[in-house]
Amino acid sequence: MMRSIAVACIVALGACAPRAEESETLLAEGVAPEALEEMVTQFADADIDFDDAPLQLWERQVIAKLVEASDVIHGIFARQVSHDSEAWRARVDAYSGSAAAEVKRLYDIMVGPWNRLEDDSPFLAAGPKPQGAGYYPADLTKEELEQWIAAHPDDQEAFTGYFTMIRREGDQLVAVPYSEAYRADLERAAALLREAADVSQNASLTDYLRKRAAAFLSDDYFESDVAWMDIDSRLEPTIGPYEVYEDKLFGYKAAFESFVTVADSAASAELQTLKDHLRDLEARLPIEDRYKNPNRSFESPIRVVDEVYTAGDTRAGVQTTAFNLPNDVRVHEQKGSKKVMLRNVARAKFDRILAPIARTVLAPDLSAEIDFQPWFTNVVMHELAHGLGPTTVTTPSGERTSVNRALRELYSALEEAKADVTGLHSLSVLADQGVYDQDFVRKAYLGHVADMFRAVRFGVGEAHGKANLVQFNWALEKGAITHDEATGLFTTELARLVEVNRALATEILNIQANGDYQAAASLLQRYGTIGPELQSSLNRLGDVPVDIQPRYSVKTKMSGW
Numbered sequence: 001m002m003r004s005i006a007v008a009c010i011v012a013l014g015a016c017a018p019r020a021e022e023s024e025t026l027l028a029e030g031v032a033p034e035a036l037e038e039m040v041t042q043f044a045d046a047d048i049d050f051d052d053a054p055l056q057l058w059e060r061q062v063i064a065k066l067v068e069a070s071d072v073i074h075g076i077f078a079r080q081v082s083h084d085s086e087a088w089r090a091r092v093d094a095y096s097g098s099a100a101a102e103v104k105r106l107y108d109i110m111v112g113p114w115n116r117l118e119d120d121s122p123f124l125a126a127g128p129k130p131q132g133a134g135y136y137p138a139d140l141t142k143e144e145l146e147q148w149i150a151a152h153p154d155d156q157e158a159f160t161g162y163f164t165m166i167r168r169e170g171d172q173l174v175a176v177p178y179s180e181a182y183r184a185d186l187e188r189a190a191a192l193l194r195e196a197a198d199v200s201q202n203a204s205l206t207d208y209l210r211k212r213a214a215a216f217l218s219d220d221y222f223e224s225d226v227a228w229m230d231i232d233s234r235l236e237p238t239i240g241p242y243e244v245y246e247d248k249l250f251g252y253k254a255a256f257e258s259f260v261t262v263a264d265s266a267a268s269a270e271l272q273t274l275k276d277h278l279r280d281l282e283a284r285l286p287i288e289d290r291y292k293n294p295n296r297s298f299e300s301p302i303r304v305v306d307e308v309y310t311a312g313d314t315r316a317g318v319q320t321t322a323f324n325l326p327n328d329v330r331v332h333e334q335k336g337s338k339k340v341m342l343r344n345v346a347r348a349k350f351d352r353i354l355a356p357i358a359r360t361v362l363a364p365d366l367s368a369e370i371d372f373q374p375w376f377t378n379v380v381m382h383e384l385a386h387g388l389g390p391t392t393v394t395t396p397s398g399e400r401t402s403v404n405r406a407l408r409e410l411y412s413a414l415e416e417a418k419a420d421v422t423g424l425h426s427l428s429v430l431a432d433q434g435v436y437d438q439d440f441v442r443k444a445y446l447g448h449v450a451d452m453f454r455a456v457r458f459g460v461g462e463a464h465g466k467a468n469l470v471q472f473n474w475a476l477e478k479g480a481i482t483h484d485e486a487t488g489l490f491t492t493e494l495a496r497l498v499e500v501n502r503a504l505a506t507e508i509l510n511i512q513a514n515g516d517y518q519a520a521a522s523l524l525q526r527y528g529t530i531g532p533e534l535q536s537s538l539n540r541l542g543d544v545p546v547d548i549q550p551r552y553s554v555k556t557k558m559s560g561w
């Protein structure tokens, strides 16, 4: 019965009568209105703002065009999530039953009726999400597509491509290029990008915008990905089909997304300072000189920017604080890849998540000292520190190989730990050289201690969680972090923490330098379990939000431009 009403509503599209008895059918079976409220409170409202004062008129005009194009991109992504997204959007907009405000907010956060924090379980009466999302016929199985390709080998390339969707035509399966499947929207987005290019006064930005507009209509993104690597402009847009996570059937199909961002001169100057020191920091790693690599390239492109607006894949669910693109390996070979760090998103998460975590688990005198800028500098240093330390190594069995190959499945966790501990060690070196003051670096260490709880909170099966757990247990064992039985809070002695961090850096860098799989395994095993004191702290974090929901200031700003 509930189902037939739902179908009638979908057929009628926007015409669903908001009568209470029909409205109640919108919630998934077994999902109470209170549960929706709880899901919504996991996302803290956060203003995402940027400084528009230094922007020239043409830069504001480009931003306005890109925001408009992003809204078009968001509509395409919604169709990639589900074949029924337009009908669902209409039903949600018309809904006035219980928890109506939460339904609308959650639908916007998730871009669809499925909870992205809980394995896509439906919170509205949509049934399970098709694994192939809106990319494939909803009833298509993996086997059917594989059999089709086996019987039609000429279809292989088009069917498994990033930029096609699969449709049924009669009893046939066909691959439809994005440029056809989303033609009207992509023509509109391309027109907006060309209009932005027309007013742009930065050649590298103009080049990217024109090439990306052409790619929307040709499905060939290579040239525009190369142009994106070469953008040298205060405005840093990233718009197109990129990640394949939404396609849980095969992981072939790329989801549309957009980041409109601006760099500010202070952040760029600080980043340049850190980069200028990388060769020296490599020389000062706490390992024997023969393991150091002073002749490696320290040129990997990294930008620190403020987010102006986002759309599509990246706006859905958990907010991105940093991304590394493009994914095309042909571009990697020619140009490498570029890391973009979103400072104001990191700031919002710091205020709404990390600071409350610190107040819940750390002694008050420590949590009062947690400060955004030292913490964020450390996050940037972590990224740069991935580029420090051993790369090509000789293993204990005498094999010449990469650290990655030698440490196999243990590599990711150990590499994340390395970036943390050598990053912090490097900040200490920079403090000793007077580049940063000692108090700033002290606060960077403190922020990292709070961050350990944040990372471990989401489980230690993943590399970052495991890496942080190892550091936490190492510091706990060596007395740099201590637990107060009476208050249940942790405290840390900073001078001791600097010492034990350096010792762990030496330990990890030596494991990497020797490609020593056994030593990596025993380190991760010995320090990789959650003890009772840590667990009781994690248990107290239930009220701290899981993520933020961005409230972009750009549209308000634009109305005054």
Ligand code: ZN
Binding pocket: 382, 383, 386, 416, 419
């Ligand atoms: Zn990392």
